[in-house]
Amino acid sequence: MSKDDKEKVQIIDKELDLSNAGRGVWLVKVPKYIAQKWEKAPSNMDVGKLRISKTPGQKAQVSLSLTQAVLALDPDEKIPTEHVLDVSQVTKQTLGVFSHMAPTESAAASSAASSNGKENGSSASTASATPDSEKLYMEGRIVQKLECRPIADTCYMKLKLESIRKASEPQRRVQPIDKIVQNFKPVKDHAHNIEYRERKKAEGKKARDDKNAVMDMLFHAFEKHQYYNIKDLVKITNQPISYLKEILKDVCDYNMKNPHKNMWELKKEYRHYKTEEQKDEEKAKSDGSSDSE
Numbered sequence: 001m002s003k004d005d006k007e008k009v010q011i012i013d014k015e016l017d018l019s020n021a022g023r024g025v026w027l028v029k030v031p032k033y034i035a036q037k038w039e040k041a042p043s044n045m046d047v048g049k050l051r052i053s054k055t056p057g058q059k060a061q062v063s064l065s066l067t068q069a070v071l072a073l074d075p076d077e078k079i080p081t082e083h084v085l086d087v088s089q090v091t092k093q094t095l096g097v098f099s100h101m102a103p104t105e106s107a108a109a110s111s112a113a114s115s116n117g118k119e120n121g122s123s124a125s126t127a128s129a130t131p132d133s134e135k136l137y138m139e140g141r142i143v144q145k146l147e148c149r150p151i152a153d154t155c156y157m158k159l160k161l162e163s164i165r166k167a168s169e170p171q172r173r174v175q176p177i178d179k180i181v182q183n184f185k186p187v188k189d190h191a192h193n194i195e196y197r198e199r200k201k202a203e204g205k206k207a208r209d210d211k212n213a214v215m216d217m218l219f220h221a222f223e224k225h226q227y228y229n230i231k232d233l234v235k236i237t238n239q240p241i242s243y244l245k246e247i248l249k250d251v252c253d254y255n256m257k258n259p260h261k262n263m264w265e266l267k268k269e270y271r272h273y274k275t276e277e278q279k280d281e282e283k284a285k286s287d288g289s290s291d292s293e
Contacts, residue, residue, distance in 0.1 A: 016136045023140035025097050027090075030148040033079045033159070034066070040073050062087060064148055079159060080150040088145045095142035101135040206240050214239055214247050219270070227255070227263040 030038075041047050047070050053061045062085040071081065150156045217237045221228065233248070234241055248254075252264040 014134065014136055016138060018138050020140050021096075021138050024143040025140035026144050026146055027095065027097075027142045028085065028146045028148060031150065033077075034083075034148065037066070037070050037073060037079070041070055045069050060087070062146065078155055080153060080156045082151045082153075083148045084151060085146040085148050088147075090142055090145055093142075097139040097142065099137045099139050101137070206238060208243050209237075209239060211247060214244070215251060218247070218251065219266075222266050222270075227260045227265050229263055233264065 038047050046067050048067055049065045051063045051065070053063075055061070064083040064085055066079075066081045066083075071079070214237055218233070221233070221236050228236075230241065230245070230248075234244060237244060248264055251267060251270055253267055255261055255263050255265060
């Protein structure tokens with residue numbers, strides 16, 4: 001919604017009926033099977049009976065019994081009928097119950113017809129008709145919380161056993177099929193594996209050369225670059241990696257820190273790098289010889 005659309009939305013203040021604000025209300029938590037039964041029951045049906053037994057000096061005992069009319073909604077499903085309600089006081093919270101009365105279709109149609117019939121009606125009268133059609137009520141303040149707990153009888157145990165059995169059933173099952181589906185036949189070996197083995201066979205097995213010959217190849221390589229990775233040195237020398245590492249430990253240092261981490265470099269006694277002055281002198285000599293020619 002754009003900024004202009006938000007500005008066009010008309011905010012209407014609705015009145016809240018607080019005539020029942022002082023009424024105490026119980027908040028009851030019931031099991032799922034009771035809630036499903038009550039949703040199926042019509043509005044004019046008695047769904048249960050609440051009994052409160054008070055004993056002097058003891059806490060009041062509250063129990064709930066479901067009516068036979070509710071049980072008859074689904075006779076095949078057996079559920080417990082007797083329940084005990086555990087009561088707890090609401091002290092550190094302020095909770096309320098609210099209701100909203102939406103306008104009926106006939107009232108909405110009559111209000112629309114009346115607004116269309118008034119050709120010269122003001123916008124204020126139209127706006128005032130909207131909050132009258134919808135009403136908000138506060139039904140009461142929650143003073144107690146109750147949790148409905150079934151009595152652990154044979155019926156309840158069977159119900160829990162059935163719920164556990166349904167929860168343990170696997171979601172995926174093996175079932176026979178009566179039509180052909182797209183499938184892939186297993187192959188003995190894949191093409192990329194065959195290609196890799198043929199390439200390794202063509203290269204031949206890496207044989208260990210003489211240590212001095214390998215060192216000469218390494219020195220020749222380090223004349224071009226100061227740092228090398230082990231994979232590059234294996235390609236250059238064509239030697240087994242274990243044998244190559246033995247020789248590298250004798251003539252090279254392994255860098256453990258950045259910026260050349262995990263790379264090999266010649267030891268100081270084997271380095272013969274030219275300084276910048278020597279490079280400048282050689283460049284000057286080469287330039288002088290070219291000028292004399």
